[in-house]
Amino acid sequence: MKNILLPTDFSENAWNAILYTLHLYKNESCKFFLLNSYQISGYHEGSKFIPIPGNEDLEKAKNNSENGLQRLIEVIKKGYPNPKHKFIAVSHNHPLIEAIEHELEQNDIEVIVIGTKGSTGAYEVIYGSNTIKIMDEVESCPILAVPSNVPFFEIKEIVLASSFKITHNEKDFQYLKKLALQTNTRICVLHIEEEGGLSVSQKQNKHLLESYLEGVQLSFHSLAHVSVPIGIYCFIESRGSDMISFVNKKHSFFEKLLFNPLYKDLGNYSIIPVLVLQPVAK
């Protein structure tokens, strides 16, 4: 049984991410945790200014959250019935990140899937503030961000972008490997060449990666004479890849790629799902 966390604000984007996930896991026995966090201006559990229980606004928010989740589960069960899928409604009066952290502690969550708005212009808009926060602050679980306009749910190819500069732990790629095997998807490891070719340690890391991903349909690719974001963009756009994946390194590569306004109109960054893998804490 796999545990998957689906934060939702009942928006179109969140709904699309749920549908994508149901499809991705259609052959797997899963427990889906549908999480909604609600707050009323300034008050939440644990805050020093505790609203009096029975506070009208709070009760209302709580009811909205709980009823919303129940309705959501009903709609899923009716529209997308799958005997392998179970749903659990989780309603929290916490800020979103705390609510997520709480669930990660309580349950052995495999992945968090969140919705994003897709290509609409400014990056703050593509990746709503919640999405950015989650990707920025949650460090203990892989995160899959699904744009609302993702054209196909079927996946055939995941691109794993790597500089080979960091020696990773096998566990860092555990989720990616499981996903690829489970969906019978090939992984294309993409490296953007720098002057001078691979160093000895980069070569070692590349071999290590190859051994970690043994058993998966795997191919290695490199592009030269392009910057990292442009190279990745060209690669996925040229091949029509279905998902792009990174191991998260704070304030680097990944951020440059996703959050640099310069690249906001590079189509596919916001059209295909992005899988953020988290390095195991050393």
Place this chain on the structure above:
Amino acid sequence: MKNKILIPTDFSENSWNALDYALNLFKEDKCTFYLLNAFQLYHFTTDSLILPEPGEPEYEKAREESEIGLEKFIDGIAMKSDNSNHRFEMISTYNSVMDAIKEVISTKDISLIIMGTKGETNAANIIFGSNAVKIMEKIQHCPVLVVPEQVVFPVEKKREIVFATDFKTDYNYKELESLISIAKRIKAPVRILHILENERLTREQEENKEVLREYLKEVVSTFHTLTHIKVGAGVHSFIESRGSEMLALIHKKHNVLNSIFSKSLVHQVGYTPKVPVLTMHELIE
């Protein structure tokens, strides 16, 4: 359609490889291959004032070397392949390579030139052999397929031709004929790649694109766009990313071909063509 293929050769490994590629490309077709060797004498060129005369020992020696070379070449082919569709003719001529090619094109009604190239050389700047680039640029009336030395003919499932174009040409079926016939012959889909310079296509470009779509109806084709990248690097990245097997371009002055092969850009991007390049020429009214 009669296939008359011109293969200029200097008997090198490269030209042998180009021939091998050509034989595979036209495996199923009735085809005449004209093997051309142009010889020149050390001191003389066709323009020099003192012309060596046929009959002079120096001239006769060079001619003999050329003819023997061609015969050996043909013997080599006979050992490799016995395709009854294929005929071979030798042309040994005293001329510069360029002029010899021009002459054969006009007298033999050649439909395609296939030639080898060294690809990378030791000199940092020279990417395609200078002969190859000159021929791609200067021969106006016949498409040229240049095959880098390390290229082997691909297995069927990997075949795919990238046609890089800016939609700024008034396409004409005749210009595209060599591309279409190769695509059909090797059952390769055509990936039409446009490197977008501005936000969107102009109306004229949109119209040209539609015309192109119409012309390419006979083959499987898809349209692709890359942006935020220079033409040379974009084409290169596209081909590398997909593992495509051939690049096709229309040559007109100051267009894609120039920017890919001009030394400055080559220098900047370090573009080395690793796949055969088919150059078609804009037909000038």
